[in-house]
Amino acid sequence: MSTEAAVKLTRKDFVSDQDVRWCPGCGDYAILAQVQKIFPELGIPKEKAVFISGIGCSSRFPYYMNTYGFHTIHGRAPAIATGLKVSRPDLHIWLVTGDGDGLSIGGNHLIHALRRNVELKIMLFNNRIYGLTKGQYSPTSELGKVAKSTPMGSADHPLNPIALAMGAEATFIARSIDTEAKHQQETLRRAAAHKGGAFIEILQNCNVYNDGAWEYLKAKDSKADTQLLLEHGQPMVFGKNKDRGIRLNGLTPEVVTIGNGVSTSDLLVHDEHDQTLAYLLGRMTPPNFPTPVGILFSTERPTIESLMNQQIQDAIEKSGPGNIETLLRRGDVWSVE
Amino acid sequence: MATNPAGGPLQKSTQERESVVIRFAGDSGDGMQLTGTRFTSESVLAGNDVGTLPDFPAEIRAPTGTLYGVSAFQINFSNKNVYTPGDDLDALVCMNPAALKTNIADLKQNGILIVDPAEFTSANLRKAEYENNPLEDSSLDKYQVYQVEVTKMTTLALKDTGLPNRSVMRSRNFFALGVVSWLFNRPIEPTLEWIQQRFGKTPVVAEANTLAIKGGYHLGENTDMFASSYEIKPAEIDPGTYRNITGNSATALGFVIASQKAGLPLFLGSYPITPASDVLHELAEYKNYNVYTFQAEDEIAGVGAALGAAFGGALAITTTSGPGMNLKGETMGLAATVELPMVITNIQRAGPSTGMPTKPEQTDLLQAIYGRHGESPLPVIAASTPADCFHAAFEAARIAMKYMTPVILLTDGFLANASEPWLLPSVDDLPSIPVEFRTDPQGFFPYLRDEETLARPWVKPGTPGLEHRIGGIEKDYLTGNISYAPANHEQMVRVRHQKVAKITQEIPPTQVKGPEQGKLLVLGWGSTYGAIAAAVEAAQAQGHTVAQAHLRYLNPLPADLGEILGRYEKVLVPEMNMGQLLKLIRAEYLVDAVGLNKIQGRPFKVSEVATRIARMLED
Numbered sequence: 001m002s003t004e005a006a007v008k009l010t011r012k013d014f015v016s017d018q019d020v021r022w023c024p025g026c027g028d029y030a031i032l033a034q035v036q037k038i039f040p041e042l043g044i045p046k047e048k049a050v051f052i053s054g055i056g057c058s059s060r061f062p063y064y065m066n067t068y069g070f071h072t073i074h075g076r077a078p079a080i081a082t083g084l085k086v087s088r089p090d091l092h093i094w095l096v097t098g099d100g101d102g103l104s105i106g107g108n109h110l111i112h113a114l115r116r117n118v119e120l121k122i123m124l125f126n127n128r129i130y131g132l133t134k135g136q137y138s139p140t141s142e143l144g145k146v147a148k149s150t151p152m153g154s155a156d157h158p159l160n161p162i163a164l165a166m167g168a169e170a171t172f173i174a175r176s177i178d179t180e181a182k183h184q185q186e187t188l189r190r191a192a193a194h195k196g197g198a199f200i201e202i203l204q205n206c207n208v209y210n211d212g213a214w215e216y217l218k219a220k221d222s223k224a225d226t227q228l229l230l231e232h233g234q235p236m237v238f239g240k241n242k243d244r245g246i247r248l249n250g251l252t253p254e255v256v257t258i259g260n261g262v263s264t265s266d267l268l269v270h271d272e273h274d275q276t277l278a279y280l281l282g283r284m285t286p287p288n289f290p291t292p293v294g295i296l297f298s299t300e301r302p303t304i305e306s307l308m309n310q311q312i313q314d315a316i317e318k319s320g321p322g323n324i325e326t327l328l329r330r331g332d333v334w335s336v337e
Numbered sequence: 338m339a340t341n342p343a344g345g346p347l348q349k350s351t352q353e354r355e356s357v358v359i360r361f362a363g364d365s366g367d368g369m370q371l372t373g374t375r376f377t378s379e380s381v382l383a384g385n386d387v388g389t390l391p392d393f394p395a396e397i398r399a400p401t402g403t404l405y406g407v408s409a410f411q412i413n414f415s416n417k418n419v420y421t422p423g424d425d426l427d428a429l430v431c432m433n434p435a436a437l438k439t440n441i442a443d444l445k446q447n448g449i450l451i452v453d454p455a456e457f458t459s460a461n462l463r464k465a466e467y468e469n470n471p472l473e474d475s476s477l478d479k480y481q482v483y484q485v486e487v488t489k490m491t492t493l494a495l496k497d498t499g500l501p502n503r504s505v506m507r508s509r510n511f512f513a514l515g516v517v518s519w520l521f522n523r524p525i526e527p528t529l530e531w532i533q534q535r536f537g538k539t540p541v542v543a544e545a546n547t548l549a550i551k552g553g554y555h556l557g558e559n560t561d562m563f564a565s566s567y568e569i570k571p572a573e574i575d576p577g578t579y580r581n582i583t584g585n586s587a588t589a590l591g592f593v594i595a596s597q598k599a600g601l602p603l604f605l606g607s608y609p610i611t612p613a614s615d616v617l618h619e620l621a622e623y624k625n626y627n628v629y630t631f632q633a634e635d636e637i638a639g640v641g642a643a644l645g646a647a648f649g650g651a652l653a654i655t656t657t658s659g660p661g662m663n664l665k666g667e668t669m670g671l672a673a674t675v676e677l678p679m680v681i682t683n684i685q686r687a688g689p690s691t692g693m694p695t696k697p698e699q700t701d702l703l704q705a706i707y708g709r710h711g712e713s714p715l716p717v718i719a720a721s722t723p724a725d726c727f728h729a730a731f732e733a734a735r736i737a738m739k740y741m742t743p744v745i746l747l748t749d750g751f752l753a754n755a756s757e758p759w760l761l762p763s764v765d766d767l768p769s770i771p772v773e774f775r776t777d778p779q780g781f782f783p784y785l786r787d788e789e790t791l792a793r794p795w796v797k798p799g800t801p802g803l804e805h806r807i808g809g810i811e812k813d814y815l816t817g818n819i820s821y822a823p824a825n826h827e828q829m830v831r832v833r834h835q836k837v838a839k840i841t842q843e844i845p846p847t848q849v850k851g852p853e854q855g856k857l858l859v860l861g862w863g864s865t866y867g868a869i870a871a872a873v874e875a876a877q878a879q880g881h882t883v884a885q886a887h888l889r890y891l892n893p894l895p896a897d898l899g900e901i902l903g904r905y906e907k908v909l910v911p912e913m914n915m916g917q918l919l920k921l922i923r924a925e926y927l928v929d930a931v932g933l934n935k936i937q938g939r940p941f942k943v944s945e946v947a948t949r950i951a952r953m954l955e956d
């Protein structure tokens with residue numbers, strides 16, 4: 001990115017001329033604002049940025065960014081973006097998806113994009129509901145969710161996006177919250193800087209069909225108790241009075257209160273690069289645990305696009321650039337006079 | 338032409354034949370595909386025209402000796418023009434009883450049958466569901482049966498190699514090839530050379546196969562097993578450089594060369610499926626031609642990745658067969674509305690569902706033309722012979738980029754695996770594929786159209802000043818911004834139709850082989866070409882006013898087709914389906930055409946088309 005860093009852009013450069021059509025009060029606005037805020041700092045010329053999305057309220061996102069954009073079809077954005085990134089590694093591709101788009105219809109493409117480590121910055125707006133289709137429960141809705149299609153409550157166990165990303169061996173996994181502007185910006189900056197694919201679950205409020213889904217995490221008076229803010233190298237402390245923490249008991253994390261013989265030195269220390277720890281963090285869910293937010297995991301691994309383009313370079317080096325005549329004459333060739 | 342590796346002159350008499358159809362049949366582990374390909378190479382080098390048809394089971398390694406484990410390879414070689422792999426067999430080589438059971442019905446009366454008696458054990462007979470040994474009863478009396486001790490003689494020939502019995506058995510096919518090569522006066526030198534190239538790294542295997550093929554050849558020459566051999570003189574073939582090629586190879590080459598002509602990288606997104614996988618395999622070898630092959634997680638991702646690459650400015654293609662085609666449907670709709678170039682290749686197979694995956698059919702034509710949601714017309718192009726797959730693929734790519742549209746290319750499992758000699762085109766004679774990416778922001782609109790083609794501009798992300806968004810939602814006619822305006826939608830639907838309809842200006846006048854008017858026109862598309870051509874030529878030779886027209890462009894149809902159809906009293910449409918082109922023709926031109934339909938997972942025999950032509954001429 002060094003050569004590109006010279007470009008001086010402002011937030012406005014990334015605002016498109018299209019009217020934003022989300023419901024007033026929708027959490028998507030806040031996410032759009034943070035992305036537009038950080039983008040000028042990333043040093044990416046806007047013609048080199050591409051936003052790709054599937055279908056859903058969240059997936060309208062590309063229309064509002066004054067970059068290249070592709071609003072595709074339901075669930076398939078990771079596949080489309082993979083083809084683009086592999087053949088155009090020079091582009092900076094951001095992907096916007098929802099809990100339905102990315103985890104239901106597109107779950108298959110998401111896991112494969114993650115395991116391949118395509119350098120896509122994937123933002124999954126998790127509102128635990130199908131917004132665009134007007135309020136059916138989604139794969140992240142809690143068991144028993146009463147929604148339009150589930151008047152007696154849903155009967156399916158929800159999916160844990162972070163655990164899924166861990167299972168798919170994503171190289172960068174983070175969680176943030178629509179209303180936490182600073183945290184979100186920092187998380188997105190880190191995702192942008194990561195060399196490889198990034199998966200960011202953003203907890204987002206759909207104030208029309210699932211209002212308050214994340215309220216227990218956001219409420220001013222209680223959020224210190226329900227969020228576990230992860231910082232690399234720091235002990236896992238939380239609570240209004242910073243008096244609680246996470247300790248490992250055998251192989252199982254537990255919530256402890258600091259004092260009475262328990263000190264911060266007994267607590268787990270966050271290490272972004274520790275895969276086992278990331279698995280544990282991914283499994284820490286309410287009500288027994290605070291919800292980890294921040295960068296749960298990051299590691300480096302070659303991207304599929306670097307490997308595939310390297311193969312092409314190697315083949316050219318080995319056999320020379322393709323020659324049509326040679327190609328036609330491969331195999332048994334004979335002449336008739 | 339005939340050579341004698343032992344150096345001595347041929348002492349036996351030679352009979353001349355115009356053409357011969359031979360089939361090698363054996364267990365899937367017996368190497369029949371390899372034997373067939375080698376015999377094909379020997380035949381083209383002997384100067385014959387050839388047509389080949391492999392026929393292998395869907396099971397990779399079916400239990401040995403079973404009926405469903407039989408694998409076969411058929412070759413038609415001639416001193417005349419060859420259009421098909423041939424109907425009934427002049428010669429049949431059977432490596433085991435199961436091969437005999439499944440293939441004998443195709444052998445002509447008095448045809449040559451070569452069997453290995455050692456394989457007719459009671460166990461093998463049971464597996465082939467024979468109650469009596471057919472070599473011992475009178476059931477084979479109407480054929481010339483040659484019991485060639487392939488197993489015993491191979492073992493003898495290889496006794497000094499020190500190879501274990503299992504390895505020796507693997508050379509049996511070369512022994513059989515040697516016998517048949519002698520019988521039809523094929524030179525075995527090319528195969529000897531090929532053995533060195535292929536097995537040179539394991540000299541003992543190379544030696545074993547060399548000994549086996551020579552052993553077979555000498556058996557024919559030096560024993561009184563065969564009274565005479567047959568000679569098939571070289572055919573009159575247009576001068577030039579040739580190569581034997583299968584449809585799938587030709588398809589792969591067509592795409593690579595189109596991408597080279599366009600100066601773009603080629604991107605294939607694909608998911609393995611029979612009979613399409615070989616295109617993926619072959620393209621994976623051409624990386625130094627700037628070819629990306631992406632094996633996706635499914636067909637949806639295959640076509641999706643291709644669409645992403647098209648957005649980025651690559652020549653994007655995806656390859657599949659019927660079931661995969663269904664999965665790609667939604668993305669094809671998106672590609673149609675965002676108007677990006679791409680070629681979707683459907684190598685058709687017998688369906689529905691898994692159907693008969695290794696067998697061909699032409700049952701996806703209507704799906705190709707109509708099988709999407711909404712009004713989403715796409716050009717459809719079909720290949721008619723194995724080598725023609727090259728030109729069809731090239732043309733599909735050219736049209737896609739010129740008109741900024743996805744194009745569907747139809748071939749089938751027969752074309753995919755069948756082969757024929759291909760007169761190599763001169764690269765300079767192929768049409769150029771000029772591609773111009775828009776870079777000028779002045780007056781730019783994402784949906785501003787070219788007047789001649791109605792194509793919208795192709796803009797590569799990364800181009801400064803042209804940042805824009807595209808997507809599946811209906812777009813404004815000019816700006817491409819979201820628009821739900823009713824009249825705008827109709828205008829967009831109509832312009833997408835007009836754009837595809839404009840492709841008629843690319844279609845050369847339809848070639849009619851035969852009289853310009855008369856009793857009967859036989860109209861076809863796709864792989865039925867050869868059988869129709871041979872049947873029509875035969876009818877013409879008998880003095881009938883029968884003509885053939887074969888379609889490469891199925892959507893849009895050629896502008897002159899309606900007029901041509903009107904010049905004949907009757908129109909016959911042979912298809913390997915229930916009458917799909919027939920339906921189109923009847924609907925489009927109000928012609929009372931009739932169909933000849935075969936849905937057996939097998940190509941038409943020439944005789945089947947000929948019989949129907951004769952009947953139509955009588956009525």
Ligand SMILES: Cc1ncc(C[n+]2csc(CCOP(=O)(O)OP(=O)(O)O)c2C)c(N)n1
Pocket residue numbers: 055056057058059074097098099100101102125127129130131132133138
């Ligand atoms: C193939 C297909 N099936 C169904 C739909 C309908 N559909 C559109 S968006 C959506 C769910 C979106 O939910 P989510 O991804 O959570 O996005 P949100 O609207 O909540 O942001 C569905 C079912 C569609 N557009 N395409």
Ligand code: SF4
Pocket residue numbers: 021022023025026027028057058127131132205206207208209
């Ligand atoms: S339905 Fe919900 S998610 Fe969709 S725009 Fe409205 S508030 Fe946002």
Ligand SMILES: [Mg+2]
Pocket residue numbers: 056098099100125126127128129130131138
């Ligand atoms: Mg949602």
